[in-house]
Amino acid sequence: MTTEKNNTGMRVLTILLAVLLVVAGIMVVKLYNQEKETKAQLEKEKEIVLKDLNEMVVQYDEVIEENNLVNSDLNEARERVKILIDSVEVMKADIAVLRRYQGQVNKLNKQLEYLFAQNDSLRGTNSLLAMRVTETKEELDQTNAAKDSLATKAEELETVIAKEARLSVVSLKSNAVIERRSGRLVENDNASRVDLIRTCYTIPTNRLAEPGDKVLYVQVKDPKGIIMGANQTVTVDGEQITYSKISRFYYENKPLDVCENVKNTRGDFLEGKYTVNVFNGNELLSTTEFVLD
Structure with a gap:
């Protein structure tokens, strides 16, 4: 039931973002x-x-x-x-x-x-x-x-x-996965079995953005609000951002799918709600949640 609500929310969010992008395009022209x-x-x-x-x-x-x-x-x-x-x-x-x-x-x-x-x-x-x-x-x-x-x-x-001209993020999705010995990742919501948190998103086309190497920050919070993964802090424009992993990619002004895996360096995964944020510098681009049982 929770998955269906999340999927419905994601579809609504995607539609809203698409409408906003169209309006922004008209404004730019x-x-x-x-x-x-x-x-x-x-x-x-x-x-x-x-x-x-x-x-x-x-x-x-x-x-x-x-x-x-x-x-x-x-x-x-x-x-x-x-x-x-x-x-x-x-x-x-x-x-x-x-x-x-x-x-x-x-x-x-x-x-x-x-x-x-x-x-x-x-x-x-x-x-x-x-x-x-x-x-x-x-x-x-x-x-x-x-x-x-x-x-x-x-x-x-x-x-x-x-x-x-700043980058945006759409279709943000995050879930827990089991990592097989073959390297294959299998989605699972059992906290005692999962190995990684996998986060995927899409960078849409933006003709105003400068092409080149880009950096976004993925932040994963466990049910206690503790930031998982690297748990490192950077200062951007006077504000501190603590991230789980850095997304590095080359942007060519066309849609780009990006996925990042975050390990739990603090032991077992906890049951409860996890929150995932994606930042461009100190600007929050998108957020999503999922639950482990």
Whole structure:
């Protein structure tokens, strides 16, 4: 009767996990699309900055030509703007970088205001350029506000993706077995006859997870709550995990079945309920129970 209840519980748990995986997949796709939109918005803002800087160069050219200025501070200022344009053109759209260039543009704007104030012959033109500088600053301020919002969304997206990229466990099953001399394992629920606790689970497909060598921790507790097997403790992210056995495997982004055998190093097996947990670091991925008579 207990076995039938356990099997029913496992089927319900498997269905729930499958539904959660589907929902998580939909969320990941949605968040991935949001990330693409964020990158597109950053590229658009970069083009706005370049457009403003190029317009400033055109205005410098007009003023310098009208006043026949060959060697002047205005020429030097124009060259600095051109250098800034070259830097912005080759940069990768990034919130922090755009902010840095905003600071450089603001600094150039202050220098230009000073130069025009010192040149009486350019007062009329100075009014036009000062207006454009103000407009550019306002546009950059608006862009900065938009970038702050995008940065928050990007951080939230990174957090969700990092969480979804972690491995999960489904179809966790654990029972006691008798180990024959031939090595064959036979399931049995008689505490006086069994030799090992065998735990099997499946790592499902996760396209966001990095392939490679992975480590999970299997923890088996006897009816008294004593951890069987190795009974070793590791510290992960400041938290201690005591395990019965370490599961080591190579993950290739496709379903993988894993089984581990845990010995009883403390003597005979006790009658009662056994609890089995599987951890990824300090994160509990799955748990199950079984009973020995």
